[in-house]
Amino acid sequence: MKFKKYLSLSVTFVLGLSMAGVALGLNQKNDASEKNNNATQIPKAQQRVELKHINDTMYVTDKSMSATCASGVFEPGSNSVTVRYFVPADTSLRVRRFCDMNNSLRRQTYRHEMEHARKVLLTKAQNKSPIVSARVAAMNEIMAPASEVVQTADDLFYKGIPCPQYVRTQNGCNAVLTANKTSSMGRFIVDYTNPAVADAVLEYGVEKFMFSFNKGVYRTTIRKKLDGVKTAKYKNVHSEADVSLLIGHVPENDWWGPMFTYTTANGRQVDIWNSATPQMRKRVLERVDSAIKALARPGEKLKFPAHNINKQLTIRYR
Numbered sequence: 001m002k003f004k005k006y007l008s009l010s011v012t013f014v015l016g017l018s019m020a021g022v023a024l025g026l027n028q029k030n031d032a033s034e035k036n037n038n039a040t041q042i043p044k045a046q047q048r049v050e051l052k053h054i055n056d057t058m059y060v061t062d063k064s065m066s067a068t069c070a071s072g073v074f075e076p077g078s079n080s081v082t083v084r085y086f087v088p089a090d091t092s093l094r095v096r097r098f099c100d101m102n103n104s105l106r107r108q109t110y111r112h113e114m115e116h117a118r119k120v121l122l123t124k125a126q127n128k129s130p131i132v133s134a135r136v137a138a139m140n141e142i143m144a145p146a147s148e149v150v151q152t153a154d155d156l157f158y159k160g161i162p163c164p165q166y167v168r169t170q171n172g173c174n175a176v177l178t179a180n181k182t183s184s185m186g187r188f189i190v191d192y193t194n195p196a197v198a199d200a201v202l203e204y205g206v207e208k209f210m211f212s213f214n215k216g217v218y219r220t221t222i223r224k225k226l227d228g229v230k231t232a233k234y235k236n237v238h239s240e241a242d243v244s245l246l247i248g249h250v251p252e253n254d255w256w257g258p259m260f261t262y263t264t265a266n267g268r269q270v271d272i273w274n275s276a277t278p279q280m281r282k283r284v285l286e287r288v289d290s291a292i293k294a295l296a297r298p299g300e301k302l303k304f305p306a307h308n309i310n311k312q313l314t315i316r317y318r
Contacts, residue, residue, distance in 0.1 A: 042121070042243050051117060051238040052080035059089040060099055071102045072109035074116040076124070079238040081113045104164035107155065108148040115147040115262070116140065118242045122249050122259055124234040129252075131292070131304060133225035136251050138209070138288045141218050143259045146205030146272065150192070153177055154265035157190050168211075172204035189266055198275035202260070206284045213291050223295045226302070254285065254308040274311050281309045 058069070072083045083106055086099035102109075116123075123140050149172040155161035156173060157180075163170040179196035180186040192198055212218060224231075245258035260273035273281065285307045296302050 042237060048239045048241070049079055049236045051240045052078065054080055054082040056082050056084045057087060058084050059087050060095050061089045062092040062095050064089075065095055065098055071105065072113040074113040074120075076120055076234055077232065079117075079236060081110070081117050083110050083113065101165045105148075105166055105169070107161075108151050108164060108169060111147050111151040112144045114240075115144045117238065118240055119143065119245060119259060120234065120241050121237070121243065121246060124231070126230055126233065130226045130228050131302065132251050133228075134222050134292050134295075135288055137222050137225050138218070138291055139251070139256060139259055141212070142202075142205040142209045142284065142288070144205075145208040146201050146260065147262055148208075149173055149176055149201055149204040150262050150264065150272075153180075153190050158265045168204075168208065172200070175200040175203065190264065192262075192264065192270040192272060193275045195275060195277045195280075198272045199277055199280040201272050202276050202280050202284055206287050210287060210291065219295060222292060226292070226295060248312065252305075253312075255312045257312055278309045278311075282307070285309065 069084070071086070072081070074081050084102075085106070086102050088095045088099045119140070123136055128136065148169060152163055152169055152173040153176040156163060157177065163173050176190065176197055179194065179200045180190050182196055183191035183194040185191045186194070190197065192201065209218070245261060247258070248255055249258040251259075257271045257273045261269055261271045263269050289304055289307075292304075293302060
């Protein structure tokens with residue numbers, strides 16, 4: 001596989017590749033060190049289980065609407081991605097609008113959950129500190145919404161598929177395509193390497209995360225990370241988990257490029273994180289830490305390591 005590397009040579013660069021090599025099992029280790037390292041062991045491709053794709057139907061009434069479950073979910077335990085189709089079960093206008101809006105977002109929902117699935121190896125390591133684990137959990141819930149606006153902009157630009165019936169996503173798509181016009185390549189492709197475009201993608205992701213977080217979503221998951229609660233070890237790696245993204249994934253040093261690497265409609269992989277401006281990367285990291293701090297218990301002092309907003313290793317696979 002041919003690829004280009006865009007990198008800044010530094011001590012952290014060497015450290016990052018070394019740590020990524022450990023995660024990939026490229027470094028030789030003795031039996032004792034293997035027992036102490038809880039990184040997921042990656043089976044060969046032919047040994048992996050198939051990722052299941054499930055379409056589910058949910059009937060919604062005015063009474064049940066507030067308790068309706070998520071429109072999609074990725075389950076690591078069963079290695080399945082489920083997307084739900086909502087059917088109104090009464091004549092309420094509110095219910096019909098709810099179903100229509102969620103159904104119009106099915107492509108975005110599927111992309112959201114597939115990004116969780118593809119990047120499962122980045123989120124399941126058990127050997128991180130509580131703060132780093134909490135940051136990973138939060139960034140995972142920014143990365144997936146950000147992919148929704150990538151899907152929407154690509155759909156509209158390349159295929160003429162209209163935006164879904166959700167104002168937040170419509171506004172995000174408009175911001176991406178408006179910024180794209182400032183690129184010399186903007187007439188031919190959605191240029192996600194354009195800092196203004198990458199900033200618009202990250203802005204959508206972090207704002208949607210904070211919108212959900214302020215409504216109470218993700219709080220339990222992040223709090224468990226702060227408490228050091230271990231999730232079930234991820235053993236059965238599925239067929240679509242992207243092992244290549246482990247290279248350069250060093251959350252301890254804010255190497256978030258792999259988390260925000262997406263395959264676009266023209267078949268290229270783009271690193272949104274490193275394409276964005278330092279100001280936007282800083283904004284995202286500050287919002288993440290503010291969300292984590294909001295979960296602190298009375299008297300609890302959380303120690304946050306300083307962030308690194310400099311550009312890091314970027315790999316674009318052809």
